[in-house]
Amino acid sequence: MDTNDQFSKQVKSGTNIQENKKRYETLMDKVCLMAGVVTGILQLESTYGFLAFLITYLFTILLYVIGICGGHPGLFYENTISDLLFDNFTRELMGFIMAWTFSFALIG
Amino acid sequence: MLADLWSMLLSGGVATATAGAVAELTLDPQLKYWVLLPISVVMILTGILRQQVSVLIGSGVKGQPRVKNTEAQYMMKAQVLLGNGSNISDESFQERKEYLSKTLASGKYVARSKAAKPGETVNPFNDPGTADAMMSMAKGNMASFIPQTIIMWWVNHFFAGFVLMKLPFPLTLRFKEMLQSGVMTADLDVRWVSAISWYFISVLGLDPVFNLLTSENTDNQLGMMQTQTPQGTDMVSQPAQVESQMKALANDLTIAQHECCFDNVEARVLRMYN
Numbered sequence: 608m609d610t611n612d613q614f615s616k617q618v619k620s621g622t623n624i625q626e627n628k629k630r631y632e633t634l635m636d637k638v639c640l641m642a643g644v645v646t647g648i649l650q651l652e653s654t655y656g657f658l659a660f661l662i663t664y665l666f667t668i669l670l671y672v673i674g675i676c677g678g679h680p681g682l683f684y685e686n687t688i689s690d691l692l693f694d695n696f697t698r699e700l701m702g703f704i705m706a707w708t709f710s711f712a713l714i715g
Numbered sequence: 716m717l718a719d720l721w722s723m724l725l726s727g728g729v730a731t732a733t734a735g736a737v738a739e740l741t742l743d744p745q746l747k748y749w750v751l752l753p754i755s756v757v758m759i760l761t762g763i764l765r766q767q768v769s770v771l772i773g774s775g776v777k778g779q780p781r782v783k784n785t786e787a788q789y790m791m792k793a794q795v796l797l798g799n800g801s802n803i804s805d806e807s808f809q810e811r812k813e814y815l816s817k818t819l820a821s822g823k824y825v826a827r828s829k830a831a832k833p834g835e836t837v838n839p840f841n842d843p844g845t846a847d848a849m850m851s852m853a854k855g856n857m858a859s860f861i862p863q864t865i866i867m868w869w870v871n872h873f874f875a876g877f878v879l880m881k882l883p884f885p886l887t888l889r890f891k892e893m894l895q896s897g898v899m900t901a902d903l904d905v906r907w908v909s910a911i912s913w914y915f916i917s918v919l920g921l922d923p924v925f926n927l928l929t930s931e932n933t934d935n936q937l938g939m940m941q942t943q944t945p946q947g948t949d950m951v952s953q954p955a956q957v958e959s960q961m962k963a964l965a966n967d968l969t970i971a972q973h974e975c976c977f978d979n980v981e982a983r984v985l986r987m988y989n
Binding site for chain 1: 747751755801879880881882883884885913920921922923924926976980983
């Protein structure tokens with residue numbers, strides 16, 4: 608069947624994908640900084656703190672994919688896994704550690 | 716239990732493992748208000764200032780000679796035709812293809828400066844555009860590392876020699892030298908750190924904070940980036956190179972196969988709604 612398949616593919620707007628990434632990054636920044644502050648206030652140490660980060664991070668992704676992307680993140684991002692899971696990981700971890708250390712020292 | 720095991724693993728050395736329980740220090744609460752908060756505030760304000768300064772010293776939209784624009788736009792036109800040609804009908808594509816390949820191959824719109832003879836290469840460092848680009852890059856670098864150096868010196872100078880805070884996570888002994896600089900105790904656990912380590916943690920972790928504080932400017936930045944990208948291609952603009960690029964484009968155009976998106980469009984629409 609020669610229905611030239613290259614024209615059946617969906618074309619995604621690069622500008623919109625950039626914008627979506629930016630929105631996601633800002634949301635993650637907020638969530639992870641707040642999670643860090645909360646972890647510090649709760650005086651969680653070492654493993655428990657990092658576990659709190661991992662749980663927050665993964666849970667937020669889950670909620671984002673289900674709630675905001677409506678279960679179809681592929682519509683809004685090009686490489687869903689790397690865009691949502693890996694790209695911001697180090698950045699958010701560092702932000703979390705900073706907020707955690709800060710509130711841990713202030714409260715403790 | 717798990718946490719203890721983890722900390723033993725991380726701290727690695729036999730010395731801390733045998734020491735068992737970590738010694739608790741009592742810190743003056745005034746340290747938080749007169750060291751921890753000031754360093755944080757200064758770092759955040761410096762970061763914001765740096766962003767504003769980099770906007771100020773950043774080069775705005777620069778004009779360029781009309782011939783340069785014509786040259787760049789003709790090349791872009793060819794690339795766009797190659798990329799999106801499938802959206803126009805066959806006759807239109809053939810017409811554009813013929814015209815563009817002829818024009819590009821003849822080198823009609825290559826921007827030649829009057830001083831340079833054909834075939835002679837111009838020193839790229841004499842080009843004011845390149846010099847400007849390099850200058851703005853250097854200025855950007857300066858704007859980022861001068862404040863860092865100054866704050867580091869400030870923290871090291873004013874807040875050295877005492878333990879400021881306890882980190883909520885254990886670190887290996889290797890960090891001791893860096894994070895406990897100025898604290899002359901050989902056996903103190905690495906978790907008790909001096910002011911410079913708060914500086915390091917802030918440097919690494921403040922990116923999200925800056926993003927939240929300056930998020931209203933990001934729309935502008937995105938737009939600015941888009942308008943500036945075409946100028947970035949002008950870094951190498953030797954007439955000879957441009958001419959050969961144009962010839963290559965003309966070749967690509969002449970051998971380009973056209974496939975219109977309206978071919979078999981009925982079949983695709985029917986399949987979509989089937």
